[in-house]
Amino acid sequence: MxxxxxxxxxxxxxxxxxxxxxxxxxxxxxxRPSTVFSLGTLVLAGFVAGVVFWGGFNTAxxxxxxxxxxxxxxxxxxxxxxDLKRTVHYSNRSGVRATCPDCHVPHEWTDKIARKMQASxxxxxxxxxxxxxxxxxxxxxxxxxxxxxxxxxxxDSLECRNCHTAQSxxxxxxxxxxxxxxxxxxxxxQKTCIDCHKGxxxxxxxxxxxxxxx
Amino acid sequence: xxxRIIRMLLAALAAGAIASTALLAETFSGLRxxxxxxxxxxxxxxxxxxxxxxxRVRNYPDQPPIIPxxxxxxxxxxxxNKCLSCHARSRTGESRAPMVSITHFMDRDGxxxxxxxxxxxxxxxxxxxxxxxxxxxxxxFMDIDTVLERSVPxxxx
Numbered sequence: 302m303x304x305x306x307x308x309x310x311x312x313x314x315x316x317x318x319x320x321x322x323x324x325x326x327x328x329x330x331x332x333r334p335s336t337v338f339s340l341g342t343l344v345l346a347g348f349v350a351g352v353v354f355w356g357g358f359n360t361a362x363x364x365x366x367x368x369x370x371x372x373x374x375x376x377x378x379x380x381x382x383x384d385l386k387r388t389v390h391y392s393n394r395s396g397v398r399a400t401c402p403d404c405h406v407p408h409e410w411t412d413k414i415a416r417k418m419q420a421s422x423x424x425x426x427x428x429x430x431x432x433x434x435x436x437x438x439x440x441x442x443x444x445x446x447x448x449x450x451x452x453x454x455x456x457d458s459l460e461c462r463n464c465h466t467a468q469s470x471x472x473x474x475x476x477x478x479x480x481x482x483x484x485x486x487x488x489x490x491q492k493t494c495i496d497c498h499k500g501x502x503x504x505x506x507x508x509x510x511x512x513x514x515x
Numbered sequence: 516x517x518x519r520i521i522r523m524l525l526a527a528l529a530a531g532a533i534a535s536t537a538l539l540a541e542t543f544s545g546l547r548x549x550x551x552x553x554x555x556x557x558x559x560x561x562x563x564x565x566x567x568x569x570x571r572v573r574n575y576p577d578q579p580p581i582i583p584x585x586x587x588x589x590x591x592x593x594x595x596n597k598c599l600s601c602h603a604r605s606r607t608g609e610s611r612a613p614m615v616s617i618t619h620f621m622d623r624d625g626x627x628x629x630x631x632x633x634x635x636x637x638x639x640x641x642x643x644x645x646x647x648x649x650x651x652x653x654x655x656f657m658d659i660d661t662v663l664e665r666s667v668p669x670x671x672x
Contacts, residue, residue, distance in 0.1 A: 387588070388588060389587075389588065476566045476568065476584065476585070477566075477567070477568045478568050478584055481611075482610075500590060500595065500597075501588070504590065504594070505590055505594050505595040506594055507593075507594045507595075508594055508595040513600055513606065514595060514596075514599075514600050515595075515596055515599040515600065515603050515630065515631070
């Protein structure tokens with residue numbers, strides 16, 4: 302049995318065997334105490350590396366959180382971004398405006414990561430051309446809109462409320478219709494923003510069958 | 516003799532041409548403001564829409580009521596009708612908005628449909644919001660009550 306015992310390292314061992322040996326060696330180095338670097342160096346290096354990686358990660362993520370990134374794909378630029386340009390969230394009297402992530406990505410870190418992971422489905426859709434023509438987009442518009450409405454309904458219109466808080470609403474400055482509706486439905490918690498304010502930033506899909514619409 | 520008449524005519528024509536160019540250069544202050552006729556006046560500022568939500572009395576019975584609120588950004592197309600999300604029969608309970616008139620459910624043969632007749636779908640063909648402006652031309656319209664009152668002041672109608 303001496304021939305099958307231990308093949309000499311690197312000779313004619315299969316690739317997985319060599320990979321396994323390499324990883325095992327690394328593991329050996331990791332679990333042994335350092336003999337070269339002082340504890341202080343290791344801690345400090347670890348801290349600096351942590352800052353760099355964390356900062357780098359968040360910076361990279363924020364890069365995907367800009368309008369330029371969103372409108373980098375023609376699906377967004379030619380359809381929904383064109384819709385937005387006509388609305389009050391794009392141009393208004395005071396010049397404050399909302400960009401895509403303000404409404405479509407949660408601002409809190411944990412929720413944001415969850416949403417970003419969900420968005421990997423959208424990358425898949427882009428790569429495989431789910432909505433790469435206007436016709437395909439129009440056909441799926443209701444489905445896509447229903448997703449967003451469900452999301453905003455579930456989080457109590459969190460993204461709206463990041464800017465529009467009920468506490469800071471001055472009803473005397475609103476039109477009589479808005480003031481009355483907000484008093485009756487918003488302040489009593491009966492409804493959340495998205496229940497009434499659908500299609501305020503994009504054109505609506507075919508609304509037949511959507512509650513509250515004809 | 517003939518040539519004198521022709522010369523006089525030519526002179527009259529020339530005078531007329533000069534006078535008309537002078538007229539063109541003159542300023543008129545009518546609806547277009549004090550701007551010479553051959554120049555384009557700056558467009559007046561846009562005024563806000565009346566958003567009082569106060570019902571206005573109709574000037575005659577079959578006048579389409581005007582919209583006393585803003586309708587900016589309201590979509591009315593094949594996909595959706597924003598007006599109906601408040602004024603439809605089934606929505607008026609929640610919205611407290613006036614219901615679309617029952618005549619709007621009729622097709623052109625007078626048959627009642629379950630919902631708004633397609634020919635009545637585009638609300639703003641007849642119902643329009645109002646801008647807050649001073650009327651540029653005085654309006655002498657009188658409604659029928661005023662007319663009757665003035666024609667037969669003593670008699671009871």
